[in-house]
Amino acid sequence: MSLDYATAKKTLSCPLYAADFDPQNNGFLLVGGGGGEGRSGVGNKITLLHAFKKQELSEVIEIDLSRDEDSVTSLAYAQSTDLWATAFAGINSSTKEQKEGNNQHLRSFLLDYPPKRKTGAGEGDAAQGEKPPEYAGKPKALGRVSYFTPTTTAKPETFQRVLRLSKKRKDNGPRMGAVATGLAPEGEIVMFAADTNSPSSNDIRGRINLGEKEEAADLDLAPIVEDDDASNFLFAYCTDYDVYTATRNFNYNRSEKCETQCIHSNPHPDVFAGSKARPKFRSLRFLTPFLLILQNFPNGKGAELLLMQTSGTILLRKRLHKKIKSGTALTVCSLPFTTPAPKSEPRVQHAIAVAGADTSITIITLDTPPSAPYPPAGKDLKFKQQELIKNSHPTSITSLAFSCHIPPTTPWVSTPAQYLKLASTSIANTVVVHTFPLFPYPPPPKTPHEDTKPASGYLLAPPPHRRETATETLFSLMMACLAIALSAFALQAFSEIRGVSPEVLGAKGWLSGSWHDALVSPNIYGSASPQEVFDNFVSRGGMRKAPVMAASSVSTVLQGSGSSVSSAAAGEASGGLKGGLRELVRSRDRGNDTADEGNDGNAIVVHHTSFDEKEDNNNNDSPTPSKGELSAALHPEELIQQRHKGARKWEDLASHEKEVWKRRLEEAGQWAVEEGETVLKGVFFSGLAGAVGAAVHAEL
Known part of the structure; x- marks a missing residue:
């Protein structure tokens, strides 16, 4: 989004x-x-x-x-x-x-x-x-x-690295503040009363000594909601490798020691690991009742957010954009609801901003339940990145700050637009403020007839369930369109390979010879190309004129037609040589030549006379074999394609075509299985596919 x-x-x-x-x-x-x-x-x-x-x-x-x-x-x-x-x-x-x-x-x-x-x-x-x-x-x-313990080093470098105040309470209860050292010989954190205009040493409420050369990378405070007298605060801070928590009372007795508890530590790498470096914690904020922690991986290999329970259990991880080598600042803002959220939508949204070393700002949202009990093990919790603002400053970003948001209580008809501001600063003297519009939730009524209710709250991003529904719908539509397109593409390609569709994709050239022979079908339209058949279909109003042939005729042509094989009309090529295929093959083989050179350039042509050819011959008053007959004749090779268009040698026929021809020749008594296919080499075959196609088409 x-x-x-x-x-x-x-x-x-x-x-x-x-x-x-x-x-x-x-x-x-x-x-x-x-x-x-x-x-x-x-x-x-x-x-x-x-x-x-x-x-x-x-x-x-x-x-x-x-x-x-x-x-x-x-x-x-x-x-x-x-x-x-x-x-x-x-x-x-x-x-x-x-x-x-x-x-x-x-x-x-x-x-x-x-x-x-x-x-x-x-x-x-x-x-x-x-x-x-x-x-x-x-x-x-x-x-x-x-507030810090004085040092007497020759070169004092201690400074106030962190300053954090707890949020102001609606009931004007006490506020706690904390400061932490930087570059100190021994790190230190001091908690103090923040409900004053001029802090003094009497306001100190606790002190934590961190040890030699140990510093608090960040800290935060939050009032304990269950506290009846509103005087107890939950305190958390992180060093480079550890996260600590402590509970402190505003009415602190100076004699009491501030006890801290380490709830999480980054483990040391395996002993066999090439690098012994560990991820370092950079920033920490309360997202009551959770802790949000920004940590950087060693050697500038990236940064991630951790959502952690105050017991130390990590619920969620969010790896930042791969171009962000490390994070430099973190800020959060909770968008409260003035009235309880509906049971069907138990959400409270937290806005999160993370500054990267590449001067980018990442905007993330996290929706959490409004009250206890909270989901176990992070169920239904999810970081959702909303925006990546690149090159927001000329150089490194030093701090981030969200404005506080107090939702209005007036009805929708008089509620002005609401905004959330994000300020960022850099060492390049620049300050930038981004202003984000907020979305009302629940949404205002769509019609004026509906009751206008007070606003429950505002969100930085629209309600997740509505956005996810729209995303899923769009994704489903895209997948459906893609499936239809792929199916149409595959069907067109298969039709072209089978030879029953005009070539558009050029799919016939995609397959090798063996695959092509296995998938291609006989041309049931004779010598006509698929495009010609299609044009003929369109020109006749979608109906092709089929010869009048009963279904039983198909069986006659395919199964009972080959009983008489003649060598008609061969005289013009061979001086009137007549006889069956066996005689012509024997005549050819007597010259010990199976490639026809011994027959003076004449080749044997076996032709199946189709129904249409018979009609044409009858009109020309020329003698022709009866319907469905096979004829064997000799023709000069240079004239074969003129007289028998589409004739092909036995070697060029597909496997299924060879089977059909062998069955017809065997039924006609002109060839037997024991003779083998060698005797058929060099013989041209023509017309059988056309006859079969015509018969099938007539039936359809």
Whole structure:
């Protein structure tokens, strides 16, 4: 399937490493990056973009950061309203401060939003002719804090590699956040309370030490749905080769140790394997109650998605396109239903986006049941690739972010079009936003007489059962047409080989001599070609004039006609030589010559007189053998085809033709089996097939 989408692209003044959509106002996009500490000409910045229009991005505000500090490596919205928002960012302090053991890597900012756009504009586009609103307020730095354990290495390189916040709950329950180190001597993950505008050390809710030179490639958090007090969170993270989970309470006691459990590890290769490299985990996201993991194969041999239970059981695997050597980023968005789905359609759709090292973006959907019990062993679960967006950026993609989708509750008649946005950034200073239209589900009523019900939800792709039905129907029609075409082709080819159809395909030349003799049938129309027979059939209105001959005549011709064999009309070639076939053969063989050279160039011709020939001869008042008689005569070889068109030597006859002639000669007493076929070599035979064909045609 191919998705329809609109694309908006903008180039900023610095490389970009992080992006996040405002969960309450999906038209505002926050991106951050920079050249790093001490890079002249390229500053460190956070930029707020106006992304309401489907094909245009505009800057609302640009926050210039200190060039003595590191670039922005991670971003996340903490809180937001229609008027303002707070955001967290990962920014390292200067090298000097880091050497002193003070790296305030987690920052918070307050952003004043411009006035809302005019009403009446759809979610995917602004009102016609409307200009982007001008920004009137100023951003404000709210605070900074250090959660990581200070290091005293000579060359500090630790930075905040990952920042993740749990989704905001509808009941305004607590939110948990987590940060993870990068390039640290000993990896570390810190969990903190995220329902604040200015995080502090008092907000820490847990700490996990990973060990020497071990890092968390990615992490994610999700509230435990079954929790009555809404204070327990499920935490998951992955290193290069292992996946861990932990449960943490928001009201954490600092004396409690955070216990983690390894639920899955990539196994080591076989001892005899040529390469000892193992696949590496790159990204991880919760698709409650599952885990979605992106892993890369060693040596750039591709990437795949894993759908895993929190117990560590892998339910599904999805290999990405073969041209994608590795995956660089992953993001997901669940499309919730405001009302329960019908029992016949128990689906909730998750939109998945994966960035490849080849600057492509793969869009995939996964339909899961809306509530427990979940299907065992991945039954009815399937990844479905919807789109492959190629060359979305000039160079490597650094981050992906889906906008949050909150479905409307109004009836279909007043529900505006709905959209899902996907933002991506790159180190080439570019940010791209793809806008995908969503499909209502269940679909709106087709007639105005039907009751209008509130929308249950929206899907990125149409319901699978409808799409599969249409696909199967089209496939069945194509297979039926193909079968009919092949059958017609085979029938035409067989008819041409048998000689009962005009040549169109030239099938007679496809077979070797032995196969041709086995399949070809006698020409039941005498010397007439199949095309001539067909033309005759059409010219006579579809009915061929057949001679008046009863069915019993066919038997007479085939079985009782050969009792008198004569050598009529041979005088003009041999001085009136008459007699049966035996006499002519003996006369020929007395010259010890079986190739007729001893008979002065004259050849023996055995002719079966057909019904039509008898009529012609009667009209000419010339003596002819009676109907169905065999005649043997000598003719000069150069005149044989003139007087007996289609005559062929014994050696050129097909096997079934030889059998017919032997039976006729034996019945006429002019040949016996013990004499062998050698005596018939060099003898021409003519007319038998024509007589048989005429009789059969008359019967039909």
